[in-house]
Amino acid sequence: MKTYITKNIKETHSWAADFAKKLCAPVTVALHGDLGVGKSEIARTIIQTLCGADTVVPSPTFTIVQSYENGKNKISHFDLYRVVDASELVEIGLLHAIQNDITLIEWPDIARDLLPPDTLHIYISEFQDGRKIEVAD
Ligand SMILES: Nc1ncnc2c1ncn2[C@@H]1O[C@H](COP(=O)(O)OP(=O)(O)OP(=O)(O)O)[C@@H](O)[C@H]1O
Ligand SMILES: [Mg+2]
Structure with a gap:
């Protein structure tokens, strides 16, 4: 497990941009954490890093998936x-x-039996004024 602390949203964005550069398909990233902790912020930065900063990334809460x-x-x-x-x-x-x-998955628990063994599990939680981001390998 690797642990990163971000002090604000900007640091979360730069962490996610660095993380994105290591990703190559096929790979599954499971984003764990409570409501509003920053799963979509991280997913959005990953997508904008890979597809261009102008990419519009709505939260897929209602559509369930966006590609x-x-x-x-x-x-x-x-x-x-x-x-x-x-x-x-x-x-x-x-x-x-x-x-x-x-494949980036928010609220992945219901899919746990389908996730491949090499899934990158990311656990996000509040920590002081920022966030703790733990990556299990
Ligand atoms: N250090 C930080 N890292 C990430 N987000 C932060 C940080 N500080 C504040 N925030 C704020 O927390 C909120 C995170 O919202 P986001 O939609 O990404 O959460 P989520 O985990 O996807 O929620 P949901 O469970 O509803 O899908 C944003 O409004 C963001 O600006
Ligand atoms: Mg979300």
């Missing part, structure tokens, strides 16, 4: 908060994404 391309990789950004039945996960394209894409 992006950069000519080299496809990035699939899932938010499983509203998924109540694990049988829906194949229908929404999670397995296909895991096998092919850079």
